[in-house]
Amino acid sequence: MANNRIELDNVFIEALPVLNKLNSAGFEAYFVGGSVRDALLNHEVNDVDIATSAFPNEVKKLFKKTIDVGIEHGTVLVLSGEHSYEITTFRTESTYQDFRRPDSVTFVRSLKEDLKRRDFTINALAMDGDGVIHDYFNGKEDLNSRLIKAVGIPDERFNEDALRMLRATRFAAQLDFEIDRHTTEAIKKHAALLSHIAIERIQIEFIKMLLGKSKNKGLLYFIKTNLYAYCPGLDKQGLEGLISIEKPFENEIQIWVSYLMCSTLMPTEVRGFLRSWKLSNKNIQDIETVYMTAHERLHKQISKETIYKVGKRLSLETENVLALLKYDSNRRLVEKFYNDLPIYSKKDLAISGKDLLKLTDQKAGIWLGDLLDRVEQAVLDQEIENDYSQILKWITANQLIPKQK
Numbered sequence: 001m002a003n004n005r006i007e008l009d010n011v012f013i014e015a016l017p018v019l020n021k022l023n024s025a026g027f028e029a030y031f032v033g034g035s036v037r038d039a040l041l042n043h044e045v046n047d048v049d050i051a052t053s054a055f056p057n058e059v060k061k062l063f064k065k066t067i068d069v070g071i072e073h074g075t076v077l078v079l080s081g082e083h084s085y086e087i088t089t090f091r092t093e094s095t096y097q098d099f100r101r102p103d104s105v106t107f108v109r110s111l112k113e114d115l116k117r118r119d120f121t122i123n124a125l126a127m128d129g130d131g132v133i134h135d136y137f138n139g140k141e142d143l144n145s146r147l148i149k150a151v152g153i154p155d156e157r158f159n160e161d162a163l164r165m166l167r168a169t170r171f172a173a174q175l176d177f178e179i180d181r182h183t184t185e186a187i188k189k190h191a192a193l194l195s196h197i198a199i200e201r202i203q204i205e206f207i208k209m210l211l212g213k214s215k216n217k218g219l220l221y222f223i224k225t226n227l228y229a230y231c232p233g234l235d236k237q238g239l240e241g242l243i244s245i246e247k248p249f250e251n252e253i254q255i256w257v258s259y260l261m262c263s264t265l266m267p268t269e270v271r272g273f274l275r276s277w278k279l280s281n282k283n284i285q286d287i288e289t290v291y292m293t294a295h296e297r298l299h300k301q302i303s304k305e306t307i308y309k310v311g312k313r314l315s316l317e318t319e320n321v322l323a324l325l326k327y328d329s330n331r332r333l334v335e336k337f338y339n340d341l342p343i344y345s346k347k348d349l350a351i352s353g354k355d356l357l358k359l360t361d362q363k364a365g366i367w368l369g370d371l372l373d374r375v376e377q378a379v380l381d382q383e384i385e386n387d388y389s390q391i392l393k394w395i396t397a398n399q400l401i402p403k404q405k
Contacts, residue, residue, distance in 0.1 A: 005131045011035070011045045012127075018063075018080050018087070019050060019129045025062055027054040028111060029087075030126035030134065037122050040133070040143055041175070050087045051126065053109040059087050073105050090114035112136050119157060119164045120171065120183075121149045146177045154186030162193035163201055165227060170209040173218025187225040194230040199278050202231055210255045216243050232276035238263030245324050256287045257294060257321045267295070286314060293318045302330060304337045308380060312338045342386050346376050350388045359392075359401055371400055 008016075012031060022029035029052040035045045052059065056076050060066050065079035074089035091105045092113055108114065111126055111134060118124035121139040133140065142149050148171050150157045150164075158165050165187040168179050179187070194202065209218040219239060228234045241262020242255075249255050256274065265273055270291060274284045293310055297318060307315045315334045322329035343349060353368050375395070379386045384394045395401055 004133050006039060006133065008131050009039065009045060011048055014083060015048050015050065015085055016129055018078055018085050021062055022052050022054055023129065025054070027052050027058070030111060030128055032126045033123050036125040036127045036133070037143065040140065048085065050085055051090055051111070051114055052087055053090055055089050055107050074107055092117060116151065118151050119161070119167060121151055124151050147180050148172060148177050148183065149180035150183045150186065154183045155190065158186055158190045158193060162190065163197050163205065165190065165194060165225070166202060166205040169218040169221045169227065170205050170212065172221055173209045173212025173215045176214035176217060179221055184221065184225060187227065191226045191230055194227055199232060203277050206231065207252055207255060210242065210249055213248060215248065219243050233273045235264050247324055250320070252283070253286055253290055253317055254321055254324065257290045258324055260291050261294060261321070261325055289314050290318050290321060294321050297322060298327065302333050302337060304341060305380070307334060307337050308341055342379050342382060346372060348386070349375060349379065350386050351375065351391045356401070374400065
């Protein structure tokens with residue numbers, strides 16, 4: 001990173017026509033933020049953001065296909081070929097009443113003024129179409145030092161947007177960077193401001209932090225700065241339990257179940273805790289299922305009955321969590337038991353409720369569900385084969401059908 005120019009990779013090259021069109025019209029335009037940071041770190045760059053001296057109405061006049069995605073804050077989405085790019089006008093911001101969004105923005109023509117409002121020096125970087133880096137706040141130096149440092153005065157940056165404090169811990173986890181001492185002290189000082197941020201936004205950053213390759217680095221700052229105290233229901237014991245897990249998490253289910261297994265929460269408190277994080281009902285259901293199955297597995301061997309009830313995906317996830325927590329686990333046995341199951345759900349039965357109704361004068365009722373449950377269990381226990389005639393013979397032999405036609 002010693003040179004001030006880097007070779008553009010394909011993601012930037014594909015966006016050059018947009019940048020060049022702005023330049024040709026007499027405006028400044030640069031790639032900014034995370035894409036520039038990642039390019040300097042030789043990380044994969046997935047998408048790019050563009051900042052320009054052109055005002056939103058000027059951007060819209062230049063391009064045929066645009067969408068107003070955040071025009072009040074200066075952002076226009078430009079459709080170019082198969083790609084779309086967010087183009088944001090250089091801007092300065094007013095005071096922040098809600099510790100998240102500015103009351104108003106003022107469009108400016110200065111790149112430096114725009115970069116001044118960014119969160120961290122490593123994100124306050126810009127690059128032109130020739131690959132030349134524009135760095136007003138020593139962001140490249142901090143990248144070399146593997147340091148996360150607030151732009152300007154940390155107190156001001158975190159009062160503007162309190163979510164930046166959590167983003168600092170997330171970047172520490174994702175990049176394996178340290179957080180600058182003054183920035184860390186400011187986070188600790190202003191940690192309570194996190195309570196002003198919507199839990200949905202906190203949840204996204206929290207999960208990204210824990211999915212980071214160096215999650216423990218982020219977690220240690222998260223605990224040290226007391227940010228965790230302003231997140232719903234988190235306790236230090238549960239978080240320290242996550243630190244003891246050496247391997248990285250693969251998904252959100254593993255994160256939440258591992259935390260629950262390490263925390264002081266009672267099983268009866270789990271659903272309320274998960275709801276307080278505004279997780280989807282489907283996510284909550286999956287997390288609860290894996291959590292309860294993992295608890296069961298601490299005292300019982302893997303069983304075909306549980307695998308049938310829980311399903312292959314969540315049964316394997318249970319074993320993954322147990323492995324992370326260094327309990328006995330056996331994915332192979334789950335795979336074997338699952339593959340040996342005669343059916344995978346009641347829908348796989350060779351006989352249906354409609355078939356059974358044809359054999360009796362009775363109307364559908366509780367008896368029909370009970371009978372299908374018994375058939376399902378008999379097939380699972382391999383008492384009978386999953387075959388229409390075999391099942392019918394078994395039902396008749398056990399006199400399980402009500403009054404015949």
